[in-house]
Amino acid sequence: MTELHPVRRALISVSDKTGLIELGKALADRGVELLSTGGTARALRDAGLTVKDVSEVTGFPEMMDGRVKTLHPMVHGGLLALRDNDAHVAAMEQHGIGGIDLLVVNLYPFEATVARGAGWDECIENIDIGGPAMIRAAAKNHAFVNVVVDVEDYEKLLGDMDQHDGATCPKFRRKLAQKAYARTAAYDAAVSNWMAGALELEAPRRRAFAGELKQTLRYGENSHQKAAFYTDGSNRPGVATAVQLQGKELSYNNINDTDAAYELVAEFDPAESAAVAIIKHANPCGVARAGTLAEAYQKAFDCDRTSAFGGIVALNRPLDAETAARITEIFTEVVIAPGASDEAKEIFAAKKNLRLLLTEALPDPRQPIVAYKQVAGGMLVQDKDVGYVGMEDLKVVTEKAPTEAQMQDLLFAWKVAKHVKSNAIVYVKDNATVGVGAGQMSRLDSANVAAAKAERMAKELGLPESLAKGCAVASDAFFPFPDGLLEAAAAGGTCVIQPGGSMRDEEVIKAANEAGLAMVFTGMRHFRH
Known part of the structure; x- marks a missing residue:
């Protein structure tokens, strides 16, 4: 491979014109001839730069609404020719093809067009053809082309040129080539995935995944693992779109837990009530709603004060001063909210290690998006669990029906259970969790864990009986046997929400009737592995 290669001729064609004029002037100052197309050429000329139109080089005008302008041997020959190959050089001389040493291209804004909800025809028109073709050609010939x-x-680029007297080094060109192929791959992935969605293809023959680096992380789940954070371009409100106002860099686990917290708290409409979710190791250790954020935070905190230490706090309303003051009473890793008052920011400023993330909105818990998980040798792909159950969907299966207040707690518990690792049992009383059993190998164990937490917190708060006394109980999947149900009843449960669908449903319903429980079926489960 040629070591250093001078940059004498550049082709620039960009949709995003950020930094374009500065780059054009810098290249011109270094003696580089500028070729360009359409709006890019006009912008450079308006800045007083000398630019040659690609149409002058090819001998053909731009045509078909700009669809055809760079797809020509005079362009691709200049990009692909091997400068140290005598036959290639002879062909260039015979056909008057000038070498192109630098290609600067960013593509039609297809992803942005899709993100704003444009129709099929407009999205199709924003699929770039000439740009990816040139990028791939230049990247292949990175021995000579940047x-x-x-x-x-x-x-x-300018720095490398200055370091090498107007030339670039092979290591730099290789890095540019890798980025180029990654960009065209991501672009094609965006197009194919959009088409699959628009055509409602449940399982396309091939599926592409792509992301853009947002942050290189210090390490992964453990210190011996390398990690990085990539965004997928969907702009879903959350940790990927949030602005971090203070605190040290987010870790891999911080990002994972913050995402879990914000997705959970978004289940509760801020127009109806304030809601707070406290997360530890991707599981909620306290969730509550109330008239104010401060009240909701206190109720969520009182579910499991021990686990809340060093946790992640998510709010469904902008952070206010009173809530900020309460949060800072213990060590908290991250707080994420759709905004914050100036007073709240000042309170947090005193806690330098506390990360404050602000977004412009809450994610839509019912928005269908694709979720995927890597396994050895492949990917599992599914729709995100956006399942919703309302009052009208519940089926009372016991002799006793829940009261209106119990129904509210049951639906609250159901929303929380959706975000708890399976097997999940959630105890709720007065719109607040009072016990959470997560990720156990049996439903009975989860019921026991939740009960133990409710007992422990009652003692810590100086109360005479378990927090679970009189609670509503949610199970993310059916009870295969009555034992888990009866354990929840023994803990203080008075009403139950579960999917139903077990071969022993009748046995479980009978046990509920004998225990004096009210129980409803949802017909939907929320496994979360």
């Missing part, structure tokens, strides 16, 4: 697809690399 290909820049990110605005962030403009300064790096």
